Amino acid sequence: MAEVILKHIKKVYPNNESKKKKKGEPEKKKSNLLITEEGVVAVQDFNLEIKDKEFIVLVGPSGCGKSTTLRMVAGLESISGGDLMIDGKKVNDVEPKDRDIAMVFQNYALYPHMTVRGNMEYPLKLQKKDPAEIKQKVEEAAEILGITQYLERKPKALSGGQRQRVAIGRAIVREPKVLLMDEPLSNLDAKLRNQMRAEILKLRQRINATFIYVTHDQTEAMTLGDRIVIMKDGVVLQIGTPQELFDHPVDTFVAGFIGMPQMNMFDAELKEEGGKYTAKLEDVEIPISEEKQERLRKNKVKSQPITLGIRPEHITLAKENETHLTGTIGVSEMMGSAVHLHADAYGKDTIMIIQTMNLTAEEQKNIAIGNKINFMFNGNMVHLFATDGANLEV
Amino acid sequence: MNKKHTWSKNEKVFLGLLIPILILFFCFNTLPLIKGFYYGLTNFRGYGNYDFVGLRNFIEVFQDSRVGKSYLFTFKYAIVMTIAVNVISLILALGLNSKIRGKNALRGIYFVPNILGGLVVGYIFSFIFTYILPAIGEAAGISFLSNSILGSTTWAWVAIVIVGAWQGIAMNTIIYISGLQTVPEDVYEAGMLDGSTGWRKFKDITLPLIMPFITINLVLCMKNAMMVFDQIMALTKGGPSQSTESISYLIYNNGMSGGQFGFQSANAFIFFIVIVAISIFQTTILGKKEEQL
Numbered sequence: 001m002a003e004v005i006l007k008h009i010k011k012v013y014p015n016n017e018s019k020k021k022k023k024g025e026p027e028k029k030k031s032n033l034l035i036t037e038e039g040v041v042a043v044q045d046f047n048l049e050i051k052d053k054e055f056i057v058l059v060g061p062s063g064c065g066k067s068t069t070l071r072m073v074a075g076l077e078s079i080s081g082g083d084l085m086i087d088g089k090k091v092n093d094v095e096p097k098d099r100d101i102a103m104v105f106q107n108y109a110l111y112p113h114m115t116v117r118g119n120m121e122y123p124l125k126l127q128k129k130d131p132a133e134i135k136q137k138v139e140e141a142a143e144i145l146g147i148t149q150y151l152e153r154k155p156k157a158l159s160g161g162q163r164q165r166v167a168i169g170r171a172i173v174r175e176p177k178v179l180l181m182d183e184p185l186s187n188l189d190a191k192l193r194n195q196m197r198a199e200i201l202k203l204r205q206r207i208n209a210t211f212i213y214v215t216h217d218q219t220e221a222m223t224l225g226d227r228i229v230i231m232k233d234g235v236v237l238q239i240g241t242p243q244e245l246f247d248h249p250v251d252t253f254v255a256g257f258i259g260m261p262q263m264n265m266f267d268a269e270l271k272e273e274g275g276k277y278t279a280k281l282e283d284v285e286i287p288i289s290e291e292k293q294e295r296l297r298k299n300k301v302k303s304q305p306i307t308l309g310i311r312p313e314h315i316t317l318a319k320e321n322e323t324h325l326t327g328t329i330g331v332s333e334m335m336g337s338a339v340h341l342h343a344d345a346y347g348k349d350t351i352m353i354i355q356t357m358n359l360t361a362e363e364q365k366n367i368a369i370g371n372k373i374n375f376m377f378n379g380n381m382v383h384l385f386a387t388d389g390a391n392l393e394v
Numbered sequence: 395m396n397k398k399h400t401w402s403k404n405e406k407v408f409l410g411l412l413i414p415i416l417i418l419f420f421c422f423n424t425l426p427l428i429k430g431f432y433y434g435l436t437n438f439r440g441y442g443n444y445d446f447v448g449l450r451n452f453i454e455v456f457q458d459s460r461v462g463k464s465y466l467f468t469f470k471y472a473i474v475m476t477i478a479v480n481v482i483s484l485i486l487a488l489g490l491n492s493k494i495r496g497k498n499a500l501r502g503i504y505f506v507p508n509i510l511g512g513l514v515v516g517y518i519f520s521f522i523f524t525y526i527l528p529a530i531g532e533a534a535g536i537s538f539l540s541n542s543i544l545g546s547t548t549w550a551w552v553a554i555v556i557v558g559a560w561q562g563i564a565m566n567t568i569i570y571i572s573g574l575q576t577v578p579e580d581v582y583e584a585g586m587l588d589g590s591t592g593w594r595k596f597k598d599i600t601l602p603l604i605m606p607f608i609t610i611n612l613v614l615c616m617k618n619a620m621m622v623f624d625q626i627m628a629l630t631k632g633g634p635s636q637s638t639e640s641i642s643y644l645i646y647n648n649g650m651s652g653g654q655f656g657f658q659s660a661n662a663f664i665f666f667i668v669i670v671a672i673s674i675f676q677t678t679i680l681g682k683k684e685e686q687l
Contacts, residue, residue: 106580
């Protein structure tokens, strides 16, 4: 059993303002991190209860505090405020080695002077385990990861993917309660990344550990995580399953971050008349499903200008005689089963994914660069955001 | 094949940088070596006429008891120096590489001895050993200190080690600091999570990863210590009773003013070969332990 609980976790880097002022350069604002009297707040009020064997992914753009959070769990960064509990015990001030965690680093962080075997043995040797047991555990882990034939090699004789396997091997031989991964795949090429992603999923079935995984890649987050924590500027924006984040993003940032290609956003108008909501994009009325109407009513949403979001997958082609929106095709990317269109509509580059299966031959012919295209949104799938970005349904 | 080679602009720049150095190196290093070998074959006294005597000088170097004694002293000095300097400078580098206040200022201060001339430092320490330490010894009633250690045949060499080390540590420390900075931070972090702290961290991670820097420091330090001259010139002039006579000092002293120019030239040539041999030996042995990152 190893739940990890983060209660009001906070990280503040003390201010070095006085130092910077001496240099006399006007400081450029690099991020929107909160700056208080204490210093720069890299992570503010992080609350999360991670269940035993859960796979949590922390995701967000660079500088959002996700790595800092992970490093606080690891014990590589001190915790400025709040409680970190592993397995019911408060571990804020416990040495990293005594937290029963292991970590996989982005740059592998292998011991360059030791062989693969040496690397994997090292943590066990430090625990003064029996040599026969060490040998057995290392070979088991090597077997799982398919690196048995490289055991006697040095890291420099291995490829990036193999090195990362060794790093994972070194982490799992200890049978840690919590396995931390800090962007483990970002140094690998795309093909290898896909392959390793699948292997991490398989690995998860085989070992009894709670996973905390940091990435900036939304695909990794969606495919790996039981739950995803999405962060920005040191603040947790939303915590939920991949499906929840995809279907009900709390704001335009989450909506744009999750999902590939990105959600399309339009400026629109929301009208409320006697408890009935309608959205208008230019002069075209966009239907809103009854389910969504209900939620808007519950939130007592008033008529207001809104940002209307629609995912590329949820745009359908429309006939001339139906209510429809219009755009001009700028780019057409044929993917085989689907065609990705970039259309210029209402001043926005609108991306739509059209399944080729449902297209008539004539329609297919009409999808050509420069042509007009008529399309409509699936009323069940539109997202309604206030102009400040917050989701009106949540 | 007969086409005339035209120098490209880059090649011209390279040659422009290289040729002056080559000329200087040849004039001040290669030429003296060749001339030294030439004089080694003669009975030149530094003045007057001379005759060729074949390899006689080279053979006699091995039979001369004063040369033997100076070799013994020089080796003793060089080994003690190399060990002392490297241990101390590695400890200093570890300290100066950690997260401490005023780190950069301290690094600067520790480098100062390196920019002072050997003779200057030697004379300063000579003053300390001759006047200040005995005065302190007398005042404190420590009989060991009340006589200058420079006057003791047993301890004078220690004084030279102290001065040599004081100066030699500066450069070595800087090299070790840069070496420590090549060890990636995340490797230490991985070590921290694996439970590698304190001595184990140093022994298992730091030491193997700075091996190339240890090699270069051992070789440079050994070489410098073997050629010790300034400190002896300033502190003891080889005395008392030739107990601190290094090879370089003997070559200089007896070659220049002892009428043994030919003989000491042969000595110098052999000494050159000894140093080259030691350096090659060190680099091969230590090179095997080095790890390419």
